[in-house]
Amino acid sequence: MVNEVLDRGKYKLVEFRAAAVETANQWATGARDAVSTAAKRTQETVAPVAESVRRNPWPAVLIGAGATWLIVESARSGRRDPPRPRPVRAT
Secondary structure: OHHHHHHHHHHHHHHHHHHHHHHHHHHHHHHHHHHHHHHHHHHHHHHHHHHHHHHOOHHHHHHHHHHHHHHHHHHHHOOOOOOOOOOOOOO
């Protein structure tokens, strides 16, 4: 009788393991498909932008120069927050 209970327990564990492995495989397949789809969409989105920059690079150069200027000025001033407005005095 004890052996029968142990055998049934082993069988249930084997079934549970098989179901867990199947579920994990399904999740992994879904995740892989999602990443693949995201990569494809990103490539489809970036390709026209990259082509546009290749044809006319000056706007990208100016944007990069402006961003660099902001970073340098921010680092030079040592401030991370924008300056606070001064309180207005009543006259």
